[in-house]
Amino acid sequence: MRDIAVVGGGPAGAMCGERLARSGYSVTIYDEHLAWEKPCGGGLTHKAIKAYPFLLDGPYPKKLIRTVELISSKGHRAQLTLDHPIVIYSRTVLNGLLLERAEAAGCRVVRSRVNHIDAEGERAKLTIGENRVEADFVVIAAGARNSLLPDTSRLMRSDLEMTLGYFVPAQAEGISVKFLRGFEGYLWSFPRCDHLSVGICGSMARHTSQELRRHLHAFMAEERISRDGAQFYSHVLPSPQQQTLSARRVVGRNWALVGDAAAWVDPITGEGLYYALRSGDLLAQAVIAGKPREYPARVRKAFSADLEFATRIARRFYRGRFLGGAVATRMIQFIERSPTFRALMADVFGGAQDYCSLKRRLWAQCGTTLAEVVGSLTKRQAALAKSAPATSTENLQ
Numbered sequence: 001m002r003d004i005a006v007v008g009g010g011p012a013g014a015m016c017g018e019r020l021a022r023s024g025y026s027v028t029i030y031d032e033h034l035a036w037e038k039p040c041g042g043g044l045t046h047k048a049i050k051a052y053p054f055l056l057d058g059p060y061p062k063k064l065i066r067t068v069e070l071i072s073s074k075g076h077r078a079q080l081t082l083d084h085p086i087v088i089y090s091r092t093v094l095n096g097l098l099l100e101r102a103e104a105a106g107c108r109v110v111r112s113r114v115n116h117i118d119a120e121g122e123r124a125k126l127t128i129g130e131n132r133v134e135a136d137f138v139v140i141a142a143g144a145r146n147s148l149l150p151d152t153s154r155l156m157r158s159d160l161e162m163t164l165g166y167f168v169p170a171q172a173e174g175i176s177v178k179f180l181r182g183f184e185g186y187l188w189s190f191p192r193c194d195h196l197s198v199g200i201c202g203s204m205a206r207h208t209s210q211e212l213r214r215h216l217h218a219f220m221a222e223e224r225i226s227r228d229g230a231q232f233y234s235h236v237l238p239s240p241q242q243q244t245l246s247a248r249r250v251v252g253r254n255w256a257l258v259g260d261a262a263a264w265v266d267p268i269t270g271e272g273l274y275y276a277l278r279s280g281d282l283l284a285q286a287v288i289a290g291k292p293r294e295y296p297a298r299v300r301k302a303f304s305a306d307l308e309f310a311t312r313i314a315r316r317f318y319r320g321r322f323l324g325g326a327v328a329t330r331m332i333q334f335i336e337r338s339p340t341f342r343a344l345m346a347d348v349f350g351g352a353q354d355y356c357s358l359k360r361r362l363w364a365q366c367g368t369t370l371a372e373v374v375g376s377l378t379k380r381q382a383a384l385a386k387s388a389p390a391t392s393t394e395n396l397q
């Protein structure tokens with residue numbers, strides 16, 4: 001296996017191509033846009049930076065964010081301070097730098113749309129306009145809106161989220177995230193170097209685009225984010241079911257899916273950039289080892305078991321109730337009142353805490369968290385009780 005075709009030059013395809021070319025493979029990356037402003041928040045968490053430090057160290061323009069404000073459906077607000085910054089790129093810059101690295105490693109980068117892949121024969125055949133090209137192996141990195149699936153199932157509506165948003169010509173220093181009542185998804189504002197990416201994501205099976213647009217406009221009005229001069233975007237985002245992660249075929253004899261095409265996205269946060277980079281990297285390692293069939297097992301060990309665990313708590317997180325209130329609202333109230341819980345959630349949002357060990361950490365800290373919450377509430381009651389007579393004295397005066 002020497003000639004590799006990569007369809008899609010986003011993070012997954014560019015990373016896979018770079019790794020293979022560095023090991024001496026002859027790699028051609030086809031992308032219909034090359035570096036473009038793909039609808040995205042552009043946020044890279046700590047686990048992405050730890051695995052790929054050049055994303056922090058390189059000279060490319062990016063914004064480092066250390067505060068995240070969480071807003072409940074009832075308007076409670078809590079702020080997280082991150083030990084490790086979230087690094088936010090414009091996607092034109094991020095895709096551009098990854099493609100540059102791939103090219104420097106020896107990849108041929110071609111601006112073309114691939115219309116069809118035939119993986120029936122010994123070699124894969126790609127149709128590109130009027131032309132046909134062949135490759136020993138084809139990496140399908142064409143994102144979530146992808147119909148180039150040789151021998152596997154399509155993603156269902158229940159595996160997808162709809163996203164709508166605006167690139168807004170404004171500046172901010174922190175990320176804002178708002179949850180809505182009975183809504184599987186959230187609203188966000190992500191500051192980039194010279195604009196904001198503001199948007200909403202919601203389950204495609206449960207919510208309509210009109211509903212999303214109404215919530216988005218209400219959020220922007222509440223947060224005083226003007227739509228003047230803003231550029232609208234919409235896209236789909238995988239939000240895989242457990243069955244999709246565990247059973248969908250992602251590799252065949254001469255093809256494999258990576259990134260969004262394989263639905264490797266966190267079903268709670270919508271984080272996909274890390275999984276796109278990592279899956280591209282892991283597929284390249286399996287091919288270089290001469291064992292492409294081992295790719296799913298490598299992914300499972302690296303992150304898909306964690307994503308499967310996340311699918312089991314995603315619905316409970318967005319729709320469940322805890323102590324008589326919505327889970328997200330209680331989470332925000334606990335963050336406000338408990339420094340221990342606040343530190344834990346900062347690690348979750350910053351990408352330093354995985355889901356599999358989250359439950360253990362929650363239980364281990366449960367006593368301290370509850371003591372801090374009760375202590376904070378008692379202090380508040382005492383302060384209120386103290387201020388009440390003062391107010392009544394003032395009133396009497």
Ligand SMILES: Cc1cc2nc3c(=O)[nH]c(=O)nc-3n(C[C@H](O)[C@H](O)[C@H](O)COP(=O)(O)OP(=O)(O)OC[C@H]3O[C@@H](n4cnc5c(N)ncnc54)[C@H](O)[C@@H]3O)c2cc1C
Nearest residue numbers: 008010011012031032040041042043114143259260272273
């Ligand atoms: C609104 C929104 C906000 C998001 N915010 C974040 C975030 O803040 N942080 C995060 O980690 N993740 C975020 N994500 C997820 C993230 O954008 C994706 O997980 C990531 O882009 C996946 O990378 P990829 O390389 O698999 O696919 P893509 O980035 O989608 O790249 C696919 C590439 O394939 C090309 N292509 C498609 N079809 C063809 C074809 N037929 N022929 C040739 N080329 C083709 C496209 O031009 C594209 O460049 C967000 C997603 C959305 C929709």
